[in-house]
Amino acid sequence: MVIILxxxxxxxxxxxxxxxxxxSEEESEFRLTMDGLTAMLADHLLPSTTRLxxxxxxxxxxxxxxxxxxxxxxxxxxxPGMQGEVVMILNKRWMEKVTAEVGLLVExxxxxxxxxT
Numbered sequence: 001m002v003i004i005l006x007x008x009x010x011x012x013x014x015x016x017x018x019x020x021x022x023x024s025e026e027e028s029e030f031r032l033t034m035d036g037l038t039a040m041l042a043d044h045l046l047p048s049t050t051r052l053x054x055x056x057x058x059x060x061x062x063x064x065x066x067x068x069x070x071x072x073x074x075x076x077x078x079x080p081g082m083q084g085e086v087v088m089i090l091n092k093r094w095m096e097k098v099t100a101e102v103g104l105l106v107e108x109x110x111x112x113x114x115x116x117t
Contacts, residue, residue, distance in 0.1 A: 026066055033065075034058060 037058060041051050058065075071090070075083050088095070 026069075029069075030058075030062060030065075 037054060041054065046054075075086060078086060
């Protein structure tokens with residue numbers, strides 16, 4: 001009984017450590033991003049209003065960035081065929097919007113131009 005509890009405790013402790021390592025990895029990556037942003041702002045002398053907007057944007061979009069990073073990491077482990085299928089499904093909503101815009105462009109009569117001369 002004590003051995004089983006010891007094994008269960010070790011497994012649970014290992015999972016907690018994995019979660020803590022992932023969180024610290026994501027947090028350190030975010031801090032590197034913010035450091036890069038600070039360097040870019042200093043290098044290019046952007047206006048103060050733009051600086052403020054950028055500095056508030058990145059912390060607000062932190063969760064979305066993590067989600068995208070995790071999805072991209074998962075997709076790299078898939079076969080090329082599965083990657084294509086999953087990416088098409090994930091981007092279906094955006095692709096339908098682009099298709100609708102292209103449909104509008106196709107419906108217009110093209111202007112004849114001579115681009116070969």
